Amino acid sequence: MITLDGISKWYGKFQVLSNCTTQVTKGEVVVVCGPSGSGKSTLIKCINGLEPFQKGDISVDGISVNQAKTNLPKLRSRVGMVFQHFELFPHLSVIDNLTIAPIKVLKRSREEAIQKAMLLLARVGLESQAKKFPGQLSGGQQQRVAIARALAMDPIVMLFDEPTSALDPEMVSEVLDVMVELAEEGMTMMVVTHEMGFAKKVAHRVIFMDQGQIVEDRNKTEFFGSPQSERAQQFLSKILHS
């Protein structure tokens, strides 16, 4: 579904990604972890072309991201993305946040979009908040709305960029629960996160990044059982004992 082939990216002379190669197959849940500044957020943003890269190629469902003739808006409309800081549109109500892209991008009728949005809100447990504005919701609620907004586009894959790191601790689980449910339903997901509990529960594969490189890319049991690199061992012992 997604293939990354030798992705390299520089900010000026500083190399943020070097030769990253991996793939995500349909129905797979891949967790990307690593210390901050390791390039994991940058990597996931390359997949839907939010971050340009200088070398390598990414294709999503057979369509190359960095070719000039690629219709990027169309490609992005099929890839759901959830951000660290939610990024709901503050001037729109919750229901409008969920319906604006289906109506304007997918050209769905308003009724159809609202119907679908209400189902999704029910699914994340927020149908009673449809008329509110994002600023009136808690962080956890906002992030659940953001997940529903991405799902409203019927994406073929969902990208999560540290979806719980901006949340108060007691709100993390309500967001993770929604994500676990999504994973169990077979959604293809790539998740940048430090939540190792989530990784252990639903991930098929774990990618460990350090200094812009993919250091380990192995199935979950192998990764947690016996990480090969010293860097990953250190990372895991720190993160699991804290």
Added chain:
Amino acid sequence: MGDFDFDVIARSLPYLWKGMEYTLILTLTAMAGGIFFGTLLAIAKLSSIPPLSIAATAYVNLMRSTPLVLVIFWFYFLVPLLAQAITGSEQPVPVGPDQTALISFTLFEIAYYCEIIRAGIQSIPTGQVSAGKALGFTYFQQMLYVVLPQAFRNMLPVLLTQSIVLFQDTSLVYVISATDFLGAASKVAQRDSRLVEMYSFVAVIYFLISFTLSQFVKRLQLKFSIVR
């Protein structure tokens, strides 16, 4: 107060009102044109296509570095000659003070509104832009549904303040003898030799309107700020 004759105001009210009408038309036209074209110009200025952003920047710099009176004069005296050259007519083609004022004010205000709107667009966090892109919006959808609605809410007070300044600036059209509110009052004042009465009256009216509007802007500002 024996030497003052405030009756002159009452006598000339219909004429003064005609002047005020023109002032309001001029203000609203320059405001509407300024905001509409200013938005397009701001988008051009921020565009990643060099010829577009260079042309837009040049226009804004030119207008903002030129006194408004000069723009009005240019237009009033040069456009007739230009029109003559283009149409090949024997005499300069007169444009008339009213049209001159409408067009030159709009052209001038576009540059000022453009700078306000550019700052407003740039005040929208990049995360919002990313979120719009990630949902599949094209550049223009993104502007229309995500960036501009938030930007306009943020800049509403500044836009209105600029419009109040514009309302006062329209009095400059007296230099080409257009009959705006001040122009009308001035003509009456000269005719009846009642300069003090008429100019005092004009000053009070300008103050009342501008002050009321700026109080209104203050209240609007509180009401419109976005809850984040």
